[in-house]
Amino acid sequence: MFTYNIVLFIKIQEEGRKEGNCMKRLSIILVIIMVIGIFAGCSKSAAVNADEIRIGVNYELSGDNATYGNSSVEGIELAVEQINAEGGINGKKINLIKYDNKSEPAEATTLTTRLMTQDKVVAVLGPATSGAFKATIPVAMQNKIPVASGSATADDVTVDSSGVKEYAFRICYSDSYQGTAMANFALNNLSAKKAVIIMDSSSDYGKGLAENFTKTFEAGGGTIVAQEAYVAKDTDFNAILTKIKGEEFDVIFIPGYYNEAGLIIKQARAQGIDVPILGADGFDSPVLLELAGAEALNNVYFSNHYSSLDENPVVVKFIEDFKAKYNKEPDAFNALGYDLARFVADAISRAESLDGESVKKALEETTDFEAVTGSFSIDENHNVIKNIIVVELKDGAQHSSIRVEN
Numbered sequence: 001m002f003t004y005n006i007v008l009f010i011k012i013q014e015e016g017r018k019e020g021n022c023m024k025r026l027s028i029i030l031v032i033i034m035v036i037g038i039f040a041g042c043s044k045s046a047a048v049n050a051d052e053i054r055i056g057v058n059y060e061l062s063g064d065n066a067t068y069g070n071s072s073v074e075g076i077e078l079a080v081e082q083i084n085a086e087g088g089i090n091g092k093k094i095n096l097i098k099y100d101n102k103s104e105p106a107e108a109t110t111l112t113t114r115l116m117t118q119d120k121v122v123a124v125l126g127p128a129t130s131g132a133f134k135a136t137i138p139v140a141m142q143n144k145i146p147v148a149s150g151s152a153t154a155d156d157v158t159v160d161s162s163g164v165k166e167y168a169f170r171i172c173y174s175d176s177y178q179g180t181a182m183a184n185f186a187l188n189n190l191s192a193k194k195a196v197i198i199m200d201s202s203s204d205y206g207k208g209l210a211e212n213f214t215k216t217f218e219a220g221g222g223t224i225v226a227q228e229a230y231v232a233k234d235t236d237f238n239a240i241l242t243k244i245k246g247e248e249f250d251v252i253f254i255p256g257y258y259n260e261a262g263l264i265i266k267q268a269r270a271q272g273i274d275v276p277i278l279g280a281d282g283f284d285s286p287v288l289l290e291l292a293g294a295e296a297l298n299n300v301y302f303s304n305h306y307s308s309l310d311e312n313p314v315v316v317k318f319i320e321d322f323k324a325k326y327n328k329e330p331d332a333f334n335a336l337g338y339d340l341a342r343f344v345a346d347a348i349s350r351a352e353s354l355d356g357e358s359v360k361k362a363l364e365e366t367t368d369f370e371a372v373t374g375s376f377s378i379d380e381n382h383n384v385i386k387n388i389i390v391v392e393l394k395d396g397a398q399h400s401s402i403r404v405e406n
Contacts, residue, residue, distance in 0.1 A: 052095040053088070053348060055080075055341075056115035056124035058147075060132065063103025068128040068333050072150055073098070075337025076125055078325055083342070089349045101127055105135035112136040116143040122354050123148065123344050128333070130154035133168075140167040145356035146363055148344055150336035151305075153178075153281070155208055158382040167356070169363050169382045171343055171373070172336060175205055178280040178303045179212030181388040182253060185301065185404050187220040189390075190276055192250035194225050198240060198264060200256035201229035209255030209280050225249050230260060237264045241271050251275055257282040262291025269296040276301060284332055284391075294396035304389050305373045306335040307401035318372045332373075339371040374403065 057076060060069030077096070084093045097119045101108040108127050115121045116139065124140070124147045127133045133152035140147040148169040149157070155176050158168045173181075186192040195217055200206030214224050225247045228240045241264075244252075252268065252275060254261045265277055265288075276299045283302035308319060308329060318338060322330040330338075346369065347362035348354070367377040376386035387403040394400075 051092060053092045053354065054095050054097055054119060054121040055344065056112070056119065056121040057096050057098040057126060058101055058108055058111045058115065058124050058136065059098075059126040060103040060128055061100035065103040065129050065132075068151060069100075069103070069126070071331055071333035072126065072128050072337035072340070074326060075150075075322075075330070075334040075339075076341040078322060078334075079338045079341035079345070081325075082321070083345050089345055094345065097121055101132060103129070103132070105132045108132040109135045109139060112139040112147065113143075116140075116145050121145070122348060122356065122359055125150075125337075125340055125344060128152070130157055133157060133170075137165050137168045141165070143356065144360075146344075146360045148340060148363070150340035151333060154204065164381055167360055169378065171340055171371070171376065171384050172305055173281075173303070173386075173388055174383060175208035175280075176212040177383075178388065179209040179255065180216045181303050181390070181404050182209075182278050182280065182301075183213045183216035183220065183222070185303075185390050186217060186251050186253070186276075186278060187222055189402075189404070190251060192222060192276075194223050194247075194249045194251075196225060196244050196247060196249045196252045197227040198237070198244075198252060198254050198256075199227065199229050200232060200260060202231040203256070205257075205282065206255045210253070213253050213255065230256075230264075232257070232260065234260055235263055237267050238271070241268050241273065245271065245273065249275065251278055253278045255280060255282075258285040258288040258291070262288045265292040265300065266296045274299065278302065281305060281332065289396040292396070297393045297396040300393040301390055302393075303404075304332055304391050304401075306330075306332040307389050307391050307398060309391075309398055309401045310389070314370055315372050335372045339373050342371065343369060 057073060059073050060066055080094045080096055088094060097115060099111045101111055112124055115124050123145060126149060128151045130152040133149045134157060136147050144167065146167045146169060151172050152170050153172055153175050155174050157170055158165050186195060197210050199210040217224065226244050228244065230237060254264055254277060261279055261283055279302040281304050284304050289297060319330060322334060347366060348359055351358040351362040364378055369376055374386040376384040379385050389401050390404050391398050392400045
């Protein structure tokens with residue numbers, strides 16, 4: 001539009017030589033209009049940033065992973081509502097710029113570009129899943145604006161063979177972290193010496209958990225007496241269970257998701273296998289109870305980011321506030337979203353300025369941050385340092401939870 005106006009102005013000047021003073025006056029008017037337009041645009045841009053701090057929200061609000069995305073955003077919005085009610089960040093209110101990436105990594109990338117280049121956010125929260133979150137990191141690196149996830153658990157999210165991803169952060173455990181923690185739990189809390197692994201070989205999640213459980217369990221003096229595999233959407237596990245019944249073991253570790261784990265547990269108990277069964281955060285779904293049945297879900301333990309049984313005052317207050325706003329019990333993704341928003345807001349409040357580099361530096365310097373999912377610090381690889389929660393199920397319900405040092 002600006003280029004068009006200049007061309008028009010030049011053409012009118014040329015005509016003005018022919019038409020005389022009338023056209024010259026018209027040219028002056030056009031120049032004034034252009035100048036007013038330019039200054040009005042600048043004024044509008046400044047006003048956007050004057051009294052608010054813009055934070056992007058890039059989540060799976062529809063599509064296959066909408067459950068994770070919507071739960072995370074509920075927690076984020078509760079946290080921001082509270083922060084703004086408390087006066088905002090250094091007197092400035094947070095303005096969340098929220099988009100739905102439709103559970104598609106390519107869309108997540110596009111939205112991150114939009115948030116950073118057009119909406120001028122100082123940081124982006126999300127996505128929830130590892131694949132979508134990793135797709136946004138090149139954009140963050142290019143624009144030097146941090147992205148942070150509450151639930152991207154893949155081991156290579158923040159660091160890989162090429163080094164630390166400078167503008168990527170997360171506040172959840174990695175897959176390997178959970179595998180290590182559950183091996184330590186088996187060794188130290190259950191006094192297990194021999195274990196069987198029944199793993200989901202179709203997912204990086206299952207393979208990563210199995211690898212790190214094995215490494216830690218064997219390093220602690222334990223023995224893996226059998227390792228069996230299945231793939232997602234399998235429903236009949238009786239052949240595997242019949243095979244392992246011939247072995248002597250103290251625990252079964254199932255690194256996989258609730259869809260298959262629920263059926264494995266049900267079929268194992270039906271075959272008379274009553275040893276403790278261990279899992280990771282993939283167990284955390286009401287569907288586990290629907291598939292396994294309450295009777296089978298005893299002596300079952302899994303690692304998680306949060307438990308409603310935690311008596312920490314921070315957790316108790318969060319549950320009260322969440323129920324008051326949404327009239328339901330919060331889940332782990334609600335808690336992780338809440339912590340993520342407060343983590344990023346805290347860093348922004350400590351940053352020397354509102355540029356991406358300063359916010360990144362403040363995120364890196366986070367230590368002993370008091371959170372619903374446990375007090376944590378950020379390590380040199382932009383991962384969290386915190387104890388993991390292990391939940392015990394009794395008749396299908398959460399019966400107890402303990403924090404286990406990793």
